[in-house]
Amino acid sequence: VSLAPDPLHHTKRAILDTAERLFATHGFKATSLRAITSEAEANLGAVNYHFSSKDALILAVLRRRMTPLNQERIEILTRFEQEADGQPVAVEKILEALFRPPVELVARGNKGGRYFVRLIGQCLAEPGAYLQPLIQEEFAEKNQKFHAAMHRALPYLSSEEVHWRLHFAIGVFLHTIANADVLELSSAGRCRVTSVEGTLRRMITFCAAGFRAGEQQGTQS
Amino acid sequence: VSLAPDPLHHTKRAILDTAERLFATHGFKATSLRAITSEAEANLGAVNYHFSSKDALILAVLRRRMTPLNQERIEILTRFEQEADGQPVAVEKILEALFRPPVELVARGNKGGRYFVRLIGQCLAEPGAYLQPLIQEEFAEKNQKFHAAMHRALPYLSSEEVHWRLHFAIGVFLHTIANADVLELSSAGRCRVTSVEGTLRRMITFCAAGFRAGEQQGTQS
């Protein structure tokens, strides 16, 4: 996941980085422009010059990571589909294409990847909903492609059921990454989301089994 | 899930109800005391009289639902354990004890149950973290009991792995309930979280299979 290719102004980039971190750490409304600009060693006026309002700033923060992230997911899935050569892609592979980019973004840890995923969770939970439309728009293609792939892999599931289970899988992934500290606390420090491969394997194992459950649909009431 | 038994003052209760709704709808920091008191038809001073600060108000809002909800979960699990008469409780039953109280709270829909679950998601995602300790404290007993039950049901899983998968299951449940509208959007309105039993069955089927996955641990890289 590479960031925008433009040679971003130093201050503009610093503001984006700092805003990402502070938004994720303290919440959107709770983060003042003053806090951002002072930590970014920029001027208070700069944020209204480069972006034009606080609302536009958070959209910029989100878009910067979200777009390349979803592109990467789709690229991986497409590669798997080419390798499969007409056959359906295995459930595990589809899940890997879905999970790996964000997990690596978080684990790579350089700068604010970690903060970004927290932000996504916040955007869904926090309503404000200035950004809910953006999210929908930005995720539409990804959702459609992954639904199609999963439906092909599990043709005995109804389309609705695939939607439900994709929703479940997203829940697994979001809560695991965004609230990793809760896991660490409730396990008294014994479980940590440090290893990319370990975390991926655990999530994929869990979700793949979930997707394959009840092959003839609804055995238990 | 019954609320506090005290004959709550009318205004105090109205403030709690309204605050719950507004906090969940617009976020904590974004909701002003003025908005709460005006909608609750109470006085601005009342919130500082009954609770003593805005921070204390949100704690009160959370505690009011969280405590009875976790009690109910533990009661159901305990009942299942008595019925099992020494045998381990089935994975599906444990998950039902975990999921049913909040799902019913949401679906029952009278007043603010729906809002409450959104709040929980927000509390985890939103950091502020005045309430992260409260959450830990309030959930400690629940976490420990459900971990023990699940470990008994799936003795071939390591204790760590049980922690991970419980974390995954919570993710499924939280995202399903709190962000039900995302599911509705991405499925073009074909999936809705209306039926309690339907939602429960789907979540339990998915998670039970996830818990039972890879009985000898980690077959795939």
Added chain:
DNA sequence: GTCTATAGCATGATAGAC
């Protein structure tokens, strides 16, 4: 492009009459 200063407003909390 960057910075300072400030306008204009909303907020949380309090003091004191009733």
Added chain:
DNA sequence: GTCTATCATGCTATAGAC
């Protein structure tokens, strides 16, 4: 317990010097 009035503070956004 309830209400009004008010304080002090913090905020976003803008105008204008450099």
